[in-house]
Amino acid sequence: MTARILRIELRRSVAVPVALVLAAVGTALLLTFTEGFAGRWMQLAVAGRVLLAALWPLTLAGGVWMGRRDARSRVGELFATTARPRRQRVRPAAAALALCAVAGYALPLLAGAAWVIPTSGYFPADAVTVSAIGALSLVAAGWLGLAAGRAAPRLVTAPLLAVAAFAAGTLLPDWLTTRASVSDGGLDQAPSALLLTPVMVNPPADFQTITTRVDLVQALWLAAVAASGLLLFGARRRGLALAAAPAVVATAAALVLLPTGGYRAAAAVDPGAVALVCDRDGRPVCVRRAHAGLLPDVTAPARRALTLMADRLPGSPGRAVESRALPFWADRDAAQRAGVTPAGTLVFDSPDIGPRGHAGFDRDPVTTMLEAAFRGDCGDGPETPDAVLARTVAAAWLRGRPPVPLLWSDAATDRTADRAYRELTRLSPDDQRRLVARARLAALRCDTSPLAALLHPGSA
Known part of the structure; x- marks a missing residue:
């Protein structure tokens, strides 16, 4: 009986149209920035969470429209006279909306997988968790919408709540993050409430994942919110306060358990993502496991750079390795990190990733690799223009031709x-x-003075 009612709900309610709208909007938005996730499963999961900025309000509005069905049809008094409890009658509608919301969220991710599978070499289990929490958040949105539609069955309720959800889930966290970034405490002092939204503001970088603690707290909080939405949709008037209790209690607990700093603080380095994958058919060239698909693209220019250095530079490196450094906006400890790069290793920055998951270079990749040989792991502190220009001169000397103008x-x-150069x-x-050898060794120790001196070699 329940399965038959569920099929009827799927055929006659707005649940399936909600899924189609979510799938269409999500897929259209996702495919506009495939370079953000191509070849990387975790970044695809993160992209899905970013899409919630649009999908969460749409699901909430769909739930409101479905929740006002009884009032719109004027059958409330008729159903009130039946002996069957209301909570049993609303379950099929809630189940249909939940199934369709999850399907509408999964379809864009399945479409995005076509840009990940061909060049991916690493599948982190955390990607499944991140996606599952996103799907759970849409169930919570839909069930809250059902309760709101029942409580305020007005035509304007759905658009008003959609706008409010977009502001609360995206604009407000972005404003709070910006405000915290310019304060004395920085982003680390951003309120823990930022993590109550499933929409990822300042999402993790390629080599990062979301901590288990944050995933667990978010999942429990969203489950409690979904439970309250379902209970409110099915409760009688005298049971409304009790129905709201799970969400209230879970919110209070989550604010205590979640860290301050928003999603920037929720991210941590994934050891599996930064593990090395190497091509040893010649001088070793290695990339991080999360970027395994880039290895065929960087091997040839990296080996060419190593050969040029071996021909002209004493103590030249014997292998090339992709840096594990995170971008400045994702690395919480960049300012404090400084180290000595081994002289026998050429550490190059992660290349840009194109829309198909392959490496993209704005400049000649061999020159880029040669310039990287004159840079150490020195954090994200400011770098003098002379040091940048001197690397261009050093790379040109290794290639035996005048320097190429910088962008x-x-x-x-x-x-x-x-x-x-002359x-x-x-x-x-x-x-x-x-x-040139002295400039490189000093740069690896984060001393760029000998490097900058290459701009005036006659006086060195």
């Missing part, structure tokens, strides 16, 4: 680089090698 350079900067090549071969 941000002007005519004066280009002239400075050309003059430095002065360097006028020195004796031994002096050239000595200056």
Whole structure:
């Protein structure tokens, strides 16, 4: 009997149209930025959570529209005279909306998987957890919408609640994050309430995951909110306070258990993502496991750079490894991190990832690799323009041709680089090698003074 009623709900209610709208909107938005997740399962799961900024209000509005069905049909008094408890009568409608909300959330992710599978080499289990919490949040949104539609069966209720949900889930956290970032305490002092929204503001980077603690608290909180929504939808008037209790208690507990700092604080480095995957058919070239699909794209330019350095530079590196450093907006400890990069290793930055999951280079990749050889793991502190320009000169010397203009350079900067290159090549071969080798070793120790001195090699 229950299965038959559920099938009727799926055929005649707005549950299926809600799923179609969620799937269409989610897929359209997701496919506009495939470079954000191509080749990476965790980033696809994160992209799904970002999509909740649009999907959560739509699901809430769909629940409101479905919840006002009895009032719209004017059958409330008729159903009140039946002996069957209301909570039993509303279960099929709630189940139909929940199934369709989860399906509407899963379909865009399945479409996005077509951009992940061909170049992915790492599937973290946490990606399933992150996606499951997103699906659970839509169930909570739908059931809250059912309760709101029953309580306020007005035509304007759905759009008003959708706008309010968008503001509360996206605009307000973004405003609070921006406000915290300019305060004395920084983002670490952003309120823990930011993690109550399933929409990821400042999502984790490629080598990160969400901590188990945050996932667990969010899942329990959303389950409590969903339970309260269902109870409110099925409760009689005298039971409304008791029906709201799970959400109230869970919210109070979550605010205590969740860390401050928002999603930036909820992220942690994933050891599996930063593990090395190497091509050893020649000089070893390694990338992080989360970027395993990039290995065929970076191997050739990295080996070419290693060969050029071996031909001209004493003590040249014997292997190339992708850096595990996180971008400045994701790394909480970048300012405090500083280390010595091994002289035998060329550590290069993660290349840009294109819409199909392959590496994209704004400049010649060999030159980019050679410049990376003159940079150490020195945190995200400010870097002088002279040091950046000197790397261009050093890379040009290794290639044996004048420096290529930088993307941000002007005519004066280009002239400075050309003059430095000509002065360097006028020195004796031994002096050239000595200056460039000293500049590299000092840069690996985070001392860029000898590197900047390459702009004036005649006085070094």
